[in-house]
Amino acid sequence: MNRTWQIAHAMTVASLLETVRRRELYVLLILVVVMTVAARAFTVFGVTGLEMFVKDMAFTGVGMFSTIIGVLIAARQLPEEIQRRTIYPMLARPITRWQFLVAKFLAAWSSAYLCFLVLNLAALLLLLALRIPVRLIFVQHLVLKAFAFSWLSGFTICLTIYMSPGAAATVAMLLSFGSGVFARAFTMTYVGHPLLNIPVNIVYALLPHYSLFDLTAKVVYDWDPIHPAVMLFLMLYGVGIGLFWLYVGWRRFQTQPI
């Protein structure tokens, strides 16, 4: 276990350095600032009372861009190691493939979440500078999103084992952004049947539920904090479902010729 942590720590540092080197975060940071300032700029033309709109733009931008960067970080973890052939010296050491995969997962997870925190910090400072306050639910939003990235990282890494990096990133983005829409379509069309409800719920649990972790709308509209039981459930579910997808990926990765 200690060994896995050591590997994970080294890979996390490498992943963060790679993210900084690629300057993806800077671009997204600039876009968040531009979106927020542009929304605020309407006050110059005499439109006042845009606080909610500005907050909406800022946090919608952060949510969208952090998801994109999260997918990109996770999607390059394995393929780049294979492409650069750096995976060979690593696996030549006493590291199992499971340890390697878990370390990659933790590296992707922590890097994506750090980017999310940086983007949120920038948005928060900008909003406070514009005298637009946020409420306590914002803290819950930050905590819960950490577990959303668990699903996102595990799922995307799993996809990169089964398909090309480009396809994996595309599918992961589609399912992340579309998870809410799929859930809506499902509740609209499936009426519910006493005998089918239990299996349907089990299958439903495996479907992407990225939107369930997203408290952006409640943050924007200043809702009260959510119930701690809901937080706890989502935390456990986030870690569990992330590891589940990682396990699905590992099943193939352990026998996959590199």
Place this chain on the structure above:
Amino acid sequence: MYNRTVLHVTMIAALLFLCGFSARQALPTALQQPEKIDTQEVYENKPAASLVGEFRTTLASYLFGKAHEYLHGGVIFRAATDAELERGVRTASHGDGMQEHHGAVPQTSVVPEPERDFRFPWGWIERNTQPYMDIRSHGHRDLAEALPLFRMMTWSDPHFVEAYSMGAYLIFCAHNGKRKDEAMDFLQEGIRNNPNSYVLHGDAAQFYSQYYRDYERSIQHGVRAIEILQGLPQDAYDPTQAEQILNRLVLAYRLKKDRENEIAWARRGLQMFPLSPVCRNTFRRYGIPLPRLAPAPGSPAGAL
């Protein structure tokens, strides 16, 4: 590094400026009325309009949707399906006296209520993490919060009649009628941009009558709205709205104590809406027997 960042920011700013400038210039309908020119024709004949013209109307529609969200604290509504209505799904209704703004089709919330949600515990989680409320007899947030969006959507699309209509109504409601001049200015701007909109003339007729007691102007707008309705095919207007406009016109004449015109318009109104209580009451008030009118052929508005 610093120079590159400055370059990127400058490029993004330039791109945004270019987009904004093109959008401002591109939509020729800014100077043409939708009643006079087919929108599709504009997109076909004006290259620039096809580039960003649709963007402007889409932006306005997006902001309209956002305004609905703001009014309901982020709770999203959607039209209920026929199957859902049969199952007795909860549909939106107002509990704070605000007029209907959920369209003609019954609406329900996107996040389902507990009794029709088979998902456990997912339904419970969603109702906690996403904005959710019981939509029956629901209230609204501070209406003033949504007003700036109406300003922005009418800038984006000056022919967005519903935005002018609802925006003016919200300005009245949000400030308990204290900013009625501001609301009327907004509505008049809408009429200037859409002189052939019966909806906006109908609204102006109502506001002049209700908030200003200026029956002369109310009648002017009411008559103009009816004139526009007469030229429209039957499927181009909402009959309920048309009846309301007509009823208000009759009432405006009544309040102005212009009996002759009141009876004349009530007679014309009964041709279009034989069951109109306002028109029928006019005859009852003056002890005049109800006229026997033949049903109007073709468009009901044509009968006026």
